[in-house]
Amino acid sequence: xxxxxxxxxxxxxxxxxxxxxxxxxxxxxxxxxxxxxxxxxxxxxxxxxxxxxxxxxxxxxxxxxxxxxxxxxxxxxxxxxxxxxxxxxxxxxxxxxxxxxxxxxxxxxxxxxxxxxxxxxxxxxxxxxxxxxxxxxxxxxxxxxxxxxxxxxxxxxxxxxxxxxxxxxxxxxxxxxxxxxxxxxxxxxxxxxxxxxxxxxxxxxxxxxxxxxxxxxx
Amino acid sequence: xxxxxxxxxxxxxxxxxxxxxxxxxxxxxxxxxxxxxxxxxxxxxxxxxxxxxxxxxxxxxxxxxxxxxxxxxxxxxxxxxxxxxxxxxxxxxxxxxxxxxxxxxxxxxxxxxxxxxxxxxxxxxxxxxxxxxxxxxxxxxxxxxxxxxxxxxxxxxxxxxxxxxxxxxxxxxxxxxxxxxxxxxxxxxxxxxxxxxxxxxxxxxxx
Amino acid sequence: xxxxxxxxxxxxxxxxxxxxxxxxxxxxxxxxxxxxxxxxxxxxxxxxxxxxxxxxxxxxxxxxxxxxxxxxxxxxxxxxxxxxxxxxxxxxxxxxxxxxxxxxxxxxxxxxxxxxxxxxxxxxxxxxxxxxxxxxxxxxxxxxxxxxxxxxxxxxxxxxxxxxxxxxxxxxxxxxxxxxxxxxxxxxxxxxxxxxxxxxxxxxxxxxxxxxxxxxxxxxxxxxxxxxxxxxxxxxxxxx
Numbered sequence: 121x122x123x124x125x126x127x128x129x130x131x132x133x134x135x136x137x138x139x140x141x142x143x144x145x146x147x148x149x150x151x152x153x154x155x156x157x158x159x160x161x162x163x164x165x166x167x168x169x170x171x172x173x174x175x176x177x178x179x180x181x182x183x184x185x186x187x188x189x190x191x192x193x194x195x196x197x198x199x200x201x202x203x204x205x206x207x208x209x210x211x212x213x214x215x216x217x218x219x220x221x222x223x224x225x226x227x228x229x230x231x232x233x234x235x236x237x238x239x240x241x242x243x244x245x246x247x248x249x250x251x252x253x254x255x256x257x258x259x260x261x262x263x264x265x266x267x268x269x270x271x272x273x274x275x276x277x278x279x280x281x282x283x284x285x286x287x288x289x290x291x292x293x294x295x296x297x298x299x300x301x302x303x304x305x306x307x308x309x310x311x312x313x314x315x316x317x318x319x320x321x322x323x324x325x326x327x328x329x330x331x332x333x334x335x336x337x338x
Numbered sequence: 339x340x341x342x343x344x345x346x347x348x349x350x351x352x353x354x355x356x357x358x359x360x361x362x363x364x365x366x367x368x369x370x371x372x373x374x375x376x377x378x379x380x381x382x383x384x385x386x387x388x389x390x391x392x393x394x395x396x397x398x399x400x401x402x403x404x405x406x407x408x409x410x411x412x413x414x415x416x417x418x419x420x421x422x423x424x425x426x427x428x429x430x431x432x433x434x435x436x437x438x439x440x441x442x443x444x445x446x447x448x449x450x451x452x453x454x455x456x457x458x459x460x461x462x463x464x465x466x467x468x469x470x471x472x473x474x475x476x477x478x479x480x481x482x483x484x485x486x487x488x489x490x491x492x493x494x495x496x497x498x499x500x501x502x503x504x505x506x507x508x509x510x511x512x513x514x515x516x517x518x519x520x521x522x523x524x525x526x527x528x529x530x531x532x533x534x535x536x537x538x539x540x541x542x543x544x545x
Numbered sequence: 546x547x548x549x550x551x552x553x554x555x556x557x558x559x560x561x562x563x564x565x566x567x568x569x570x571x572x573x574x575x576x577x578x579x580x581x582x583x584x585x586x587x588x589x590x591x592x593x594x595x596x597x598x599x600x601x602x603x604x605x606x607x608x609x610x611x612x613x614x615x616x617x618x619x620x621x622x623x624x625x626x627x628x629x630x631x632x633x634x635x636x637x638x639x640x641x642x643x644x645x646x647x648x649x650x651x652x653x654x655x656x657x658x659x660x661x662x663x664x665x666x667x668x669x670x671x672x673x674x675x676x677x678x679x680x681x682x683x684x685x686x687x688x689x690x691x692x693x694x695x696x697x698x699x700x701x702x703x704x705x706x707x708x709x710x711x712x713x714x715x716x717x718x719x720x721x722x723x724x725x726x727x728x729x730x731x732x733x734x735x736x737x738x739x740x741x742x743x744x745x746x747x748x749x750x751x752x753x754x755x756x757x758x759x760x761x762x763x764x765x766x767x768x769x770x771x772x773x774x775x776x777x778x779x780x781x782x783x784x785x
Binding site: 122123127130131134137191193194195196198200201202203204205336 | 388391393394395417418420421422424425426427428429430432433437441442444445446447484
């Protein structure tokens with residue numbers, strides 16, 4: 121698994137790779153929101169968690185549609201399938217690499233954007249924590265969508281429709297955790313988010329592998 | 339490289355969509371033999387290779403690999419003995435040939451010398467150049483090097499000679515020859531003569 | 546002759562469904578009519594007035610939409626595990642019906658919500674999770690349409706349906722949690738328990754909707770099987 125994991129990280133971080141693009145997309149969407157709703161910092165702080173979570177999910181999905189497709193198009197996937205690795209391990213390695221090159225950078229950028237949205241320090245900390253805990257589920261469930269749309273020509277357009285409803289719990293709990301800090305409550309959202317993320321990460325390699333197997337027959 | 343006694347196909351039928359590509363196909367390739375798979379476009383050459391590799395499930399029939407006394411029926415187990423040279427080159431544009439081979443060797447747990455493999459296919463000079471600058475023929479040479487370091491006893495090749503120059507074709511023939519000499523099996527779908535001693539199987543146009 | 550093999554079971558389905566369908570249609574019409582009559586005859590609610598009668602349209606639609614997803618997931622499971630060609634067709638046929646009932650549930654919910662909440666739409670737990678259910682259906686149908694090879698499309702869609710089925714309770718839970726926390730949801734189980742004068746028309750309506758779904762489902766499966774037969778005939782003719 122490790123060679124594949126390292127190769128995917130290398131591919132994502134090279135020029136034209138997905139890591140930098142996802143970060144830029146995240147920042148650009150976040151910048152557009154104050155331009156749309158106005159510069160009132162009190163309002164921005166109220167909506168910051170929701171906006172940043174939605175932007176992070178979209179940014180991660182943007183880079184997901186090539187997760188298997190690039191390897192499918194150039195024949196690498198055939199070679200991967202014949203390697204000693206199971207398709208489940210291949211999916212798991214790719215999910216891990218995707219999270220490390222998008223979910224983690226998005227998490228690391230989020231405090232800066234939280235600051236610009238006027239979030240208090242404790243809320244910023246919880247925002248970062250929620251993204252850290254929650255973004256693995258985005259990579260994992262997104263990988264299922266990416267594997268399903270592998271052979272579809274405009275798969276990148278269908279992928280969000282397939283995956284976004286599945287990700288609604290992540291957005292609800294992620295943003296809810298930050299909202300709770302702002303309201304001075306404690307609501308266990310982070311725990312729900314962690315449970316969702318763990319379950320998604322454990323189960324999705326199997327679904328993604330089944331979808332890849334299906335598409336190799338094409 | 340573990341050795342394989344033979345690859346046998348019995349009454350294999352392949353249906354794609356609603357179309358029957360071939361029916362009741364039977365043949366046997368013994369260790370040390372090379373099979374040249376011929377036939378017009380659409381006859382099912384690539385589908386046969388994908389069936390043998392285990393990517394496709396046959397509509398009917400059996401594919402069995404015998405290694406020593408054991409017979410392997412399971413597609414996934416069979417896949418672990420197969421070296422694949424597909425229609426596409428699997429050369430990532432952002433990676434160098436050196437990186438492509440190093441990744442592959444790690445993936446396949448091969449201890450082959452990568453620099454030697456690159457030199458053998460005449461790519462030593464461009465070993466550190468990203469693959470996007472390589473020509474189609476050079477990418478095919480890279481694929482040949484990868485096939486060689488896979489250390490797999492059964493080679494399945496889809497158009498191995500396509501886009502190769504005269505020297506490249508000779509090189510591919512030499513690789514196949516050496517593979518057979520060590521007891522390996524190779525099945526190559528091709529439109530032109532492989533240029534070595536081999537068995538031939540011609541798939542007809544679909545009935 | 547491969548198609549003969551593949552349609553051995555659908556053939557039996559065609560015979561069986563042809564015999565059952567007239568009875569199914571009759572039962573559906575009777576139940577829907579009875580539901581309508583009982584619904585109109587039922588008294589207005591002391592709080593909601595006559596708008597309460599939207600319940601007889603809304604609740605059964607919502608129930609049928611959920612049931613349809615359950616059946617879709619079940620058919621998908623059969624399709625994946627036993628590779629049954631009839632299951633592929635059944636799953637494919639259930640999706641647009643489920644989506645339609647979901648949409649019906651959303652529209653009637655919105656119409657009901659206008660006098661209740663003073664707004665056409667509120668992010669109430671039920672409405673929100675039904676909106677998400679609609680997206681699940683749309684995604685399922687989009688994936689079916691995007692993959693040309695029928696067998697592959699069926700398998701891929703089946704995987705998606707099962708992932709969705711596993712995730713649906715989590716989505717429900719999270720949306721409930723969310724709206725509870727927001728404190729916006731006023732129309733919840735906490736209201737007065739439904740009196741039996743409302744309950745009976747509701748049950749009859751639900752039976753009518755359920756029968757309607759099964760009738761339309763059967764017709765759609767039959768149509769799909771016939772369409773595939775025509776296609777394979779045409780393809781066979783072209784190749785000969």
